Amino acid sequence: MEDFTWRVGGPQGGGIETAATLFARAVAKGGWWVATKREYHSNIMGRHSYLDVRLARKPVAAFREKVDMLVALDGETLARHLDEVRSGGVILYDPRVLELTVHKLPMLDHRVAEVLSERFGKLDPSLKDLLAAYVESGVQPLPYPFEEVADRIGAELGVPSLQARRTLNTIAVAASLHFLGFPLEPLLEALALQFRGKVLELNQKVAEAVYREEVPRLSFQLHLNGYEPGRVYLTGAQAAALGKLAGGLRFQTYYPISPATDESTYLEAHTAFTGADVAVVQTEDEIAAVTMAVGAALTGAKSATATSGPGFSLMAEGMGFAGMIEAPLVVTLYQRGGPSTGLPTRTEQGDLQFALRGGHGEYPRLVLASGDIEDAFLDAQKALAWAWRYQTVVVHLLDKFLASMAQSLPKEALRVLQLDGEKRLLPKREGLAPYERYAPSEDGISPFIPIGTPGGFYWMTSDEHDLEGHITEDVVLREYQMEKRMQKLKTAQEEIPLEDQYTLFRDGEVLVLGWGTVKGTLLEALDHLPGVGYLHLRLLWPFPKIADLLEGKRIVTVEHNYSGQLADLVQQETLKRVHHRVVKYSGRPITLDEAVEVLRAVLAKEAPERLVLRKGV
Amino acid sequence: MLELKLADYKAEKQPDWCPGCGDYGILSALQMALFELRKDPSQTAVFSGIGCSAKTPHYLNVYGVHTLHGRVLPVAQGAKLANPHLTVVAVGGDGDGLGIGAGHFVAAGRRNVDMLYILYDNEVYGLTKGQAGPTLGFGEKTKSLPKPNPQGRINPLLLAFAAGYTWIGRGYAYDVKGLKELIKEGLSHKGLAFLHVLQPCPTYNDLHTKEWFAPRLYKLKDEGYDPHVPEGLPPEELDRKMAQFQEKAAEWGERIPIGVFWKAEVPTFEERLRAYLPRYPEVYPALGQREPLDLEGLLKEFAL
Numbered sequence: 062m063e064d065f066t067w068r069v070g071g072p073q074g075g076g077i078e079t080a081a082t083l084f085a086r087a088v089a090k091g092g093w094w095v096a097t098k099r100e101y102h103s104n105i106m107g108r109h110s111y112l113d114v115r116l117a118r119k120p121v122a123a124f125r126e127k128v129d130m131l132v133a134l135d136g137e138t139l140a141r142h143l144d145e146v147r148s149g150g151v152i153l154y155d156p157r158v159l160e161l162t163v164h165k166l167p168m169l170d171h172r173v174a175e176v177l178s179e180r181f182g183k184l185d186p187s188l189k190d191l192l193a194a195y196v197e198s199g200v201q202p203l204p205y206p207f208e209e210v211a212d213r214i215g216a217e218l219g220v221p222s223l224q225a226r227r228t229l230n231t232i233a234v235a236a237s238l239h240f241l242g243f244p245l246e247p248l249l250e251a252l253a254l255q256f257r258g259k260v261l262e263l264n265q266k267v268a269e270a271v272y273r274e275e276v277p278r279l280s281f282q283l284h285l286n287g288y289e290p291g292r293v294y295l296t297g298a299q300a301a302a303l304g305k306l307a308g309g310l311r312f313q314t315y316y317p318i319s320p321a322t323d324e325s326t327y328l329e330a331h332t333a334f335t336g337a338d339v340a341v342v343q344t345e346d347e348i349a350a351v352t353m354a355v356g357a358a359l360t361g362a363k364s365a366t367a368t369s370g371p372g373f374s375l376m377a378e379g380m381g382f383a384g385m386i387e388a389p390l391v392v393t394l395y396q397r398g399g400p401s402t403g404l405p406t407r408t409e410q411g412d413l414q415f416a417l418r419g420g421h422g423e424y425p426r427l428v429l430a431s432g433d434i435e436d437a438f439l440d441a442q443k444a445l446a447w448a449w450r451y452q453t454v455v456v457h458l459l460d461k462f463l464a465s466m467a468q469s470l471p472k473e474a475l476r477v478l479q480l481d482g483e484k485r486l487l488p489k490r491e492g493l494a495p496y497e498r499y500a501p502s503e504d505g506i507s508p509f510i511p512i513g514t515p516g517g518f519y520w521m522t523s524d525e526h527d528l529e530g531h532i533t534e535d536v537v538l539r540e541y542q543m544e545k546r547m548q549k550l551k552t553a554q555e556e557i558p559l560e561d562q563y564t565l566f567r568d569g570e571v572l573v574l575g576w577g578t579v580k581g582t583l584l585e586a587l588d589h590l591p592g593v594g595y596l597h598l599r600l601l602w603p604f605p606k607i608a609d610l611l612e613g614k615r616i617v618t619v620e621h622n623y624s625g626q627l628a629d630l631v632q633q634e635t636l637k638r639v640h641h642r643v644v645k646y647s648g649r650p651i652t653l654d655e656a657v658e659v660l661r662a663v664l665a666k667e668a669p670e671r672l673v674l675r676k677g678v
Numbered sequence: 679m680l681e682l683k684l685a686d687y688k689a690e691k692q693p694d695w696c697p698g699c700g701d702y703g704i705l706s707a708l709q710m711a712l713f714e715l716r717k718d719p720s721q722t723a724v725f726s727g728i729g730c731s732a733k734t735p736h737y738l739n740v741y742g743v744h745t746l747h748g749r750v751l752p753v754a755q756g757a758k759l760a761n762p763h764l765t766v767v768a769v770g771g772d773g774d775g776l777g778i779g780a781g782h783f784v785a786a787g788r789r790n791v792d793m794l795y796i797l798y799d800n801e802v803y804g805l806t807k808g809q810a811g812p813t814l815g816f817g818e819k820t821k822s823l824p825k826p827n828p829q830g831r832i833n834p835l836l837l838a839f840a841a842g843y844t845w846i847g848r849g850y851a852y853d854v855k856g857l858k859e860l861i862k863e864g865l866s867h868k869g870l871a872f873l874h875v876l877q878p879c880p881t882y883n884d885l886h887t888k889e890w891f892a893p894r895l896y897k898l899k900d901e902g903y904d905p906h907v908p909e910g911l912p913p914e915e916l917d918r919k920m921a922q923f924q925e926k927a928a929e930w931g932e933r934i935p936i937g938v939f940w941k942a943e944v945p946t947f948e949e950r951l952r953a954y955l956p957r958y959p960e961v962y963p964a965l966g967q968r969e970p971l972d973l974e975g976l977l978k979e980f981a982l
Binding site for chain 2: 086089090254290292293294295299303306307309311312314329331332333334335336337338339340342344345346348349350352353354355356357358359360361362363364378379382386469472475477492493495511512513514515516517518519520521522523524530531532
């Protein structure tokens with residue numbers, strides 16, 4: 062197999078994440094590059110959740126529409142993923158679930174149950190009916206009694222049933238790999254990454270026992286791909302947290318919110334590492350999170366906060382404050398489905414225009430977006446550096462897809478950047494007199510003076526102010542300060558290297574424009590689309606000067622939102638027409654197959670202006 | 679350190695408060711307290727919210743940050759935690775702290791960051807021309823209100839107590855000397871000190887005026903009230919202290935107590951941070967990243 066996707070589905074809290082991590086590590090130990098995506102409900106336990114692990118011979122960040130192997134750890138998975146396994150693929154399931162009917166799946170959405178009723182022409186189809194449909198579509202059924210196997214192996218090893226059943230995830234992974242003809246050794250190594258001591262011993266014995274049993278050979282097999290050391294496997298939220306540390310973060314605030322919290326809790330858990338001794342404060346709300354980060358920044362501490370849509374709405378006020386008093390501030394925004402509470406655990410890129418414009422009045426802000434794990438690490442460093450260089454707000458956009466996605470990549474990809482350029486006042490040695498915090502400067506940047514700098518003091522106010530930071534409503538001073546602040550945007554646009562603003566991965570008569578997490582999908586789609594180019598936008602504000610690149614092209618934007626927010630931005634900033642806007646707002650990421658299909662239609666001049674993608678469960 | 683005079687703490691900027699405003703008394707008391715404690719202006723920061731009282735920092739020669747309406751406490755806590763060697767004072771009005779900022783007021787009590795919060799309470803929103811503040815009683819009608827206040831009054835002292843403030847005091851804006859002493863005590867307290875200041879608004883509050891307050895105010899210490907709650911007090915003794923506090927904090931009308939109501943010894947947030955930052959506060963965020971990041975070590979858990 063050159064391209065393989067393994068999917069595991071089951072109830073939330075049942076350990077399917079452990080299973081996916083184990084599978085990903087096992088195949089990675091066998092030399093494959095992997096990417097894992099995670100779909101879950103806003104729920105603690107019980108509701109349906111699933112993960113895809115995709116393998117490839119080169120680094121991968123895109124996901125397929127159909128999977129090669131589905132492991133159903135419960136009956137509901139059978140019901141939800143019908144038509145999601147490719148013809149010729151396999152489904153591994155516990156035959157006991159076949160006794161169930163659709164209406165006996167308490168967490169299944171009514172809509173899905175109704176669709177199934179209609180499809181099978183009965184009020185309450187049984188899971189046997191569903192399985193027959195899988196088979197009809199060319200999927201090979203592999204009954205595998207997970208719990209029975211656990212009990213049997215438990216008895217063999219002299220382990221009580223309850224304890225043996227805790228290894229169900231290992232059994233599911235081991236069985237999958239065994240069916241695929243994949244050697245045992247990498248799995249044992251992967252287990253050693255995951256467990257320690259007695260638990261490791263038990264899990265390894267269980268895996269060995271699974272491998273001792275005879276299983277039918279599948280029509281496709283998964284071979285080793287030549288292991289190379291020096292690779293890491295981590296999520297977007299972890300990469301962003303590490304990037305912040307590499308960028309010198311000292312103070313982080315947050316209010317719990319999905320999917321942003323993972324970043325802050327990672328930081329809280331790793332303060333013992335050298336250079337990672339960050340003060341992390343959980344605040345009462347996001348208003349406090351953003352304003353507390355501003356307070357810390359004023360003393361000279363590199364500060365940031367991380368949130369998702371609803372929290373970002375509350376932060377609009379504090380961000381304007383930072384912009385007005387010229388405080389360096391990084392806001393890491395993990396977008397999720399909106400509006401309002403929306404889809405807390407599903408992906409969306411619906412906050413672009415809000416990130417650019419949110420808040421009253423005008424102040425300079427920089428907005429950058431990460432496309433993958435490597436970007437998340439590098440961008441977090443840039444965000445901090447730019448916030449301090451320009452003494453203003455930098456919004457770093459990620460989304461739920463990237464936050465929870467994990468990717469394997471070479472360790473060298475996580476480069477520590479040498480970014481500097483902060484202007485800081487040299488303190489006076491003697492005397493005591495006010496500092497001019499807003500001293501005139503051609504580039505708009507006055508030297509930064511941390512509160513606590515000896516020799517003086519200054520004032521700051523969220524009101525319009527004079528050079529000393531006192532309130533003023535004077536027309537000349539108002540114009541002067543407004544122009545000084547906004548000048549920083551021009552300076553940033555001139556200073557930020559073009560490669561940090563955008564990347565033209567390939568030129569083409571049809572030119573696709575994307576931002577954020579469509580990157581991995583579109584880059585792989587290019588392999589299937591001669592004649593199609595891809596321009597990936599990294600900096601969204603100040604908006605890069607890309608009009609010349611668009612000249613004479615058929616322009617297509619691809620993004621995860623309803624209206625095509627990038628398309629509007631491109632048209633506004635370049636005065637070029639966007640010919641097709643491809644959007645997806647189901648909360649599920651765009652698959653490789655969808656991207657290829659829709660762009661083929663564009664190439665064939667068979668596509669309307671607006672194209673909505675709807676695949677995924 | 680320079681030899682500083684009281685005048686050195688006074689900024690050139692002249693206050694634009696109404697004549698007779700209680701803010702003047704509070705400002706003077708604060709200047710005197712900072713001077714008498716010989717606080718280094720370059721290591722002192724006064725934060726304020728928005729409103730008349732929030733202009734205070736502009737009239738002081740220390741670092742002054744005039745923040746957002748209701749948000750003074752999170753900004754001030756952020757600065758103090760990032761540089762624990764600063765002397766931090768937060769100031770704001772009753773609307774700022776107990777209206778729009780009520781959530782932050784409560785949350786700050788849970789943390790006990792070592793700083794002083796002074797709440798200027800004149801029961802009205804002065805800068806927007808006299809709407810009812812959160813401390814104006816139900817049914818009370820100041821001259822600026824078209825109808826009697828339909829909402830009830832928050833008791834700031836009881837709320838601060840419930841939230842966990844470890845030093846709770848009340849002063850009076852026209853008793854500058856007494857107020858100065860309270861500010862000094864609040865500043866010297868280890869933990870979060872809350873100083874509630876009763877302050878007539880001669881322009882909009884014609885109910886609770888200087889004349890109304892004068893005969894009602896009395897000093898707790900004159901009645902032998904002991905606010906100190908030492909660590910490890912037996913439960914029955916603690917109950918007695920709490921009952922005593924509640925009785926005095928709730929007293930309003932004919933007699934109104936001022937002074938120190940509560941003074942407890944509780945670990946500060948800075949001390950609590952040590953649980954995961956063992957070198958704090960010797961090594962604090964404002965110093966920057968002191969050693970290069972151990973990225974290799976951090977990446978170990980992700981290695982394949």
